[in-house]
Amino acid sequence: MLRWIAALCLLCLPAAAAEEQVVLGLSQDRVSITANFDGSEILIFGAVKREAPIPPGPPLEVIVSVVGPSEPVTVRRKERKLGIWVNTDSVLVDSAPSFYAVATSAPFNDILTDTEDLRYRVSIERAIRSVGAAMHIRGAQEFADAVIRIREAEDLYSIRENTVAVDEQTLFRTSIEMPADLTEGDYLARIFLTRGGEVVSQFETVIDVRKVGLERFLYNMSREQPIWYGLMSLAIAIAAGWGASTAFRLLREK
Known part of the structure; x- marks a missing residue:
């Protein structure tokens, strides 16, 4: 018992x-x-x-x-050969x-x-x-x-x-x-x-x-409309460069 x-x-x-x-x-x-x-x-x-x-x-x-969130990562090993660093071996880390x-x-x-x-x-x-x-x-x-x-x-x-x-x-x-x-x-x-x-x-x-906000709009655009995203980025870069050069020219004239 x-x-x-x-x-x-x-x-x-x-x-x-x-x-x-x-x-x-x-x-x-x-x-x-x-x-x-x-x-x-x-x-x-x-x-x-x-x-x-x-x-x-x-x-x-x-x-x-x-x-x-996990994603695969390819890791490469660099070694010095003939005076320069080059990629040699690589391994796929399946989930990191x-x-x-x-x-x-x-x-x-x-x-x-x-x-x-x-x-x-x-x-x-x-x-x-x-x-x-x-x-x-x-x-x-x-x-x-x-x-x-x-x-x-x-x-x-x-x-x-x-x-x-x-x-x-x-x-x-x-x-x-x-x-x-x-x-x-x-x-x-x-x-x-x-x-x-x-x-x-x-x-x-x-x-x-x-x-959220502008970051969400740009993120979705870069994934869903990459051509328009690239053109917009190029236009912004040109406009920023032109604006900076104009500002410097006006400062020199003064």
């Missing part, structure tokens, strides 16, 4: 953990890109909904990630997010195991997928690393450890800074609750990033 009771208790433990769910809030779910847009900061906050008391054991940790920010409530490796990272693709390295490179290309992984290194330098990729505040294992909040040169599209915000390195719950929502 005691063995049956112990078995039932063990079965109830995962169920209790699964009762922890995210209730999320965003300071804004839409980012408008205008002529004077110089970046945005999004406050992400929420609470943990439970049907049972906080389970014993490791404390609850929170991971928040914001992922921009245009923006990727991860905020955590503790050091990343302490709150998420490598197995869970592989399953959910949370870290920057796991978020980038690369197709198989040709056998003759040496150091194929270096091409994916180059994408990460370049975009980290541009503040497009970042891991911000210890930036998620968690109160009483129930309330959490953080802010994600988004740069000025955002790619238009849907940005996926993901929240993971972890205990002992294992994901116990996750939640996803979308942040809409769009050009």
Whole structure:
């Protein structure tokens, strides 16, 4: 009889953990890109909904990630030959997010195991997928690393450890800074609750990033009517050059 009771208790433990769910809030779910847009900061906050008391054991940790639209990227290696730099090998990185920010409530490796990272693709390295490179290309992984290194330098990729505040294992909040040169599209915000390195719950929502006003008109025109867009750009350049030369001539005459 005691063995049956112990078995039932063990079965109830995962169920209790699964009762922890995210209730999320965003300071804004839409980012408008205008002529004077110089970046945005999004406050992400929420609470943990439970049907049972906080389970014993490791404390609850929170991971928040914001992922921009992904696209293939061809990375080329340059080498110096005969005194000049030339492209040699190239590798297609199948999917690289245009923006990727991860905020955590503790050091990343302490709150998420490598197995869970592989399953959910949370870290920057796991978020980038690369197709198989040709056998003759040496150091194929270096091409994916180059994408990460370049975009980290541009503040497009970042891991911000210890930036998620968690109160009483129930309330959490953080802010994600988004740069000025955002790619238009849907940005996926993901929240993971972890205990002992294992994901116990996750939640996803979308942040809409769009050009508005004149930027939207010019963007659509460049895609849908490229000939007219080119002619308009040429006319503006000619008019600006003529206006500048006229202004300088009048200044010299005075």
